Amino acid sequence: MLFRPKSKDVDPGERAVWGDLLSLGMVFPIAIALGYFIGRWIGGRLGHREAGQYVGLVWGIATGFWELYKVNAKLNRMESKKQEKPKDEDTRRDV
DSSP states (O other), X not given: OTTOOOGGGOOHHHHHHHHHHHHHHHHHHHHHHHHHHHHHHHHHXXXXXXXXXXXXXXXXXXXXXXXXXXXXXXXXXHXXXXXXXXXXXXXXXXX
């Protein structure tokens, strides 16, 4: 990386949040597709394929938004912890 921060300045929790944010682009389509096809399969086994696919689709969309909510909550917790730090610690520079 070109602008890699010093290792002592990196918070592991912040890296985890960035990983979660980047994975959301894959979680949404995978959750929706899996929900659709699994719902279609279960609906076909029960004799209502079309109803099953719609229920699975809604379940997949809800799962994607649940993941978005969890990442947002984690990001908010991290931001509130940063705001609780004293001002001197945030503006300190290592020479």
